[in-house]
Amino acid sequence: MSRFLRNQGWVAGLFALLIFVFVVTKLIQPGYGSGDFGSLARAVLPYAFAVAAQTVVVIAGGIDLSVAAMMALTSVTAASMMNGASEEYALFVVPFVLAMGLVLGALNGVLIVVTRVPDIVVTLAMLFVLQGAALLVLGAPGGAAAEWLKASVVGTAPIPSLPDWADAWVPKALVLLVICLCIVWIPLRRSRLGLSIYAIGSDELAAFRSGVPVARTRIVAYALSGLFAAMGGLSLTISTGIGAPIPGPYLLASVAAVVLGGVALGGGKGGLLGPIIAVFVLRLVRTDLTLLAIDPNVTAIIEGAIMVAVVMFGAFITIRGRPVGATP
Amino acid sequence: MTDIATMPQPVSFGRRLKRFMADRPLIPLIILLIVLVAILQVLRPGIVNERWIANTAKFAIPLAILAGCQTMTMLTGGIDLSVGTVATMSAFIMATQIVNQDPAVAFLLAMLPAVLIGLVNGIGVGVFLVHPLIMTLGTSLIGTGFLQVYQRTVIASGARIPDFLNWLGTGLTYGFPNALFLFVPVAVLIVFMLNRTGFGRLLYAVGDNERAARLSGVRYWQVITALYVLSSLLAGITGLLYIGLIKAPSLSLAEPLVLPSVAAAVIGGTSIFGGRGGYTGTIVGALILTVLTTLLTILQMPEGGRRILFGFIVLFVTAAYLRIIEDR
Numbered sequence: 001m002s003r004f005l006r007n008q009g010w011v012a013g014l015f016a017l018l019i020f021v022f023v024v025t026k027l028i029q030p031g032y033g034s035g036d037f038g039s040l041a042r043a044v045l046p047y048a049f050a051v052a053a054q055t056v057v058v059i060a061g062g063i064d065l066s067v068a069a070m071m072a073l074t075s076v077t078a079a080s081m082m083n084g085a086s087e088e089y090a091l092f093v094v095p096f097v098l099a100m101g102l103v104l105g106a107l108n109g110v111l112i113v114v115t116r117v118p119d120i121v122v123t124l125a126m127l128f129v130l131q132g133a134a135l136l137v138l139g140a141p142g143g144a145a146a147e148w149l150k151a152s153v154v155g156t157a158p159i160p161s162l163p164d165w166a167d168a169w170v171p172k173a174l175v176l177l178v179i180c181l182c183i184v185w186i187p188l189r190r191s192r193l194g195l196s197i198y199a200i201g202s203d204e205l206a207a208f209r210s211g212v213p214v215a216r217t218r219i220v221a222y223a224l225s226g227l228f229a230a231m232g233g234l235s236l237t238i239s240t241g242i243g244a245p246i247p248g249p250y251l252l253a254s255v256a257a258v259v260l261g262g263v264a265l266g267g268g269k270g271g272l273l274g275p276i277i278a279v280f281v282l283r284l285v286r287t288d289l290t291l292l293a294i295d296p297n298v299t300a301i302i303e304g305a306i307m308v309a310v311v312m313f314g315a316f317i318t319i320r321g322r323p324v325g326a327t328p
Numbered sequence: 329m330t331d332i333a334t335m336p337q338p339v340s341f342g343r344r345l346k347r348f349m350a351d352r353p354l355i356p357l358i359i360l361l362i363v364l365v366a367i368l369q370v371l372r373p374g375i376v377n378e379r380w381i382a383n384t385a386k387f388a389i390p391l392a393i394l395a396g397c398q399t400m401t402m403l404t405g406g407i408d409l410s411v412g413t414v415a416t417m418s419a420f421i422m423a424t425q426i427v428n429q430d431p432a433v434a435f436l437l438a439m440l441p442a443v444l445i446g447l448v449n450g451i452g453v454g455v456f457l458v459h460p461l462i463m464t465l466g467t468s469l470i471g472t473g474f475l476q477v478y479q480r481t482v483i484a485s486g487a488r489i490p491d492f493l494n495w496l497g498t499g500l501t502y503g504f505p506n507a508l509f510l511f512v513p514v515a516v517l518i519v520f521m522l523n524r525t526g527f528g529r530l531l532y533a534v535g536d537n538e539r540a541a542r543l544s545g546v547r548y549w550q551v552i553t554a555l556y557v558l559s560s561l562l563a564g565i566t567g568l569l570y571i572g573l574i575k576a577p578s579l580s581l582a583e584p585l586v587l588p589s590v591a592a593a594v595i596g597g598t599s600i601f602g603g604r605g606g607y608t609g610t611i612v613g614a615l616i617l618t619v620l621t622t623l624l625t626i627l628q629m630p631e632g633g634r635r636i637l638f639g640f641i642v643l644f645v646t647a648a649y650l651r652i653i654e655d656r
């Protein structure tokens with residue numbers, strides 16, 4: 001019960017932080033309105049999926065270094081398939097790319113289980129492999145996205161029961177994000193499988209002795225991570241209209257948001273809501289830096305420094321949380 | 329009964345081979361290198377001559393020094409992904425500062441970011457116990473940000489490759505590349521340090537059993553900080569050598585060397601989990617990768633395919649070494 005309170009307390013604190021950063025934004029730029037919130041939601045989209053991908057694996061006690069490369073590969077695949085194709089063809093591309101993410105994620109898991117090499121090494125090797133594959137699919141940034149897909153993240157979602165002023169604060173990108181995450185996460189959280197994922201992250205041996213199929217659960221966790229990463233890749237293609245074979249800064253951002261979101265890097269603790277709020281906080285801080293008219297390159301430095309500081313803080317908390325004298 | 333106890337157990341060929349591989353990893357590596365060169369000679373008769381050997385050495389040397397950074401950090405169970413950024417920063421700063429500054433001052437300025445990044449890495453890993461992979465990835469992102477800001481400030485002054493770096497990077501003395509003047513002392517120093525000095529043994533000790541090392545009085549954070557500063561310094565020097573070889577300062581100069589440097593150390597028999605390995609194997613690993621790259625270029629394999637191959641090499645070699653260790 002106390003753990004439940006603590007976790008919810010963390011999420012509540014984060015939410016307060018988000019509101020605080022929001023107020024700061026409003027102070028810096030009094031004209032910050034619903035339109036800007038819409039572009040924030042669009043910018044958050046790929047980051048949020050990257051964070052979701054990382055969260056599932058971290059809860060299961062692993063780490064996925066191939067998230068950004070997986071997004072690059074799925075993004076270029078979608079962009080090159082939709083290039084010059086009809087609008088209807090995209091109806092086929094989306095499930096294909098999602099399935100590809102699922103399969104490649106499962107491959108990560110299978111390799112970890114079969115070779116018994118630690119997660120961090122396997123996913124590092126897969127980072128090379130997926131990066132290479134992305135370059136093979138598309139040598140330089142290019143491709144295209146279907147118009148209806150591009151339209152699906154622009155503007156606001158018309159919700160009939162809401163008055164117009166409130167509706168303006170519900171961008172389509174946010175709705176899309178919430179739907180995609182909930183469709184996967186809520187059934188998972190309530191199922192036996194979800195419980196198993198938490199169990200193997202918390203204590204693998206205890207989980208094994210309680211009859212949890214550890215290997216299968218780990219593979220499923222990585223497959224889900226691949227699925228979320230594929231969503232991230234698709235959202236990249238949709239929001240930019242092209243695919244780029246170079247992985248973006250999503251790996252470090254995802255780890256930082258996971259740590260800030262209250263998911264212990266050791267596994268077994270935390271949820272999806274915390275990291276998602278954390279990613280909004282991190283993006284909004286970036287918006288603030290831009291609004292303060294700071295050179296974009298300097299913004300990149302500050303952002304990187306914040307993320308490193310967050311990860312250091314998280315590691316520090318993990319040391320403190322351990323009993324005295326335990327091996328780090 | 330005593331008869332049975334003293335009788336030599338029949339050892340299967342597979343086990344003997346495995347033990348041989350584990351005890352003398354250098355011999356199969358050298359055989360592999362010779363096989364690769366032979367394949368090259370068969371594909372392009374006459375390619376293997378004095379000039380080719382000098383050329384191969386020239387390109388293998390920067391890779392081998394960077395792989396040395398990976399070897400040392402991997403001995404402690406870490407990894408240093410910031411070497412590419414550090415090398416690029418040093419090279420770029422050198423090439424732009426030499427225009428207006430004294431060479432010695434330019435050299436010191438070029439080494440400054442290397443020391444700083446190494447220090448931050450060391451403190452993050454040693455004091456805050458952040459995973460080295462995440463930490464060095466973070467500092468390399470920050471470093472790239474700084475480099476972009478710096479580039480704007482020197483855009484007017486232009487860049488120049490100093491003559492002595494040209495001489496070091498591409499010059500030949502009696503058919504031997506001048507880079508050997510740098511590499512041989514560095515290699516001797518690393519091998520001597522790892523095998524004969526207290527610091528070198530501490531690296532093995534920390535990587536083999538961190539807890540035991542701590543309990544026997546090793547100041548973990550001091551060892552780690554010194555290690556990452558040393559690794560960064562070596563990377564910085566490699567950057568200077570590499571700019572003399574490539575002769576085109578860019579913001580992603582040494583980035584393509586990062587993945588191969590990890591692969592070279594892994595192929596050379598250094599365990600990515602720490603405590604096992606050495607620098608001589610790594611040197612052969614770097615040679616193997618350089619010859620392999622030539623081979624793949626002749627076979628017209630694109631860059632993407634090469635990355636995929638390197639990824640799988642890292643994965644399978646790690647898995648193979650894991651099996652060998654388990655069997656002993």
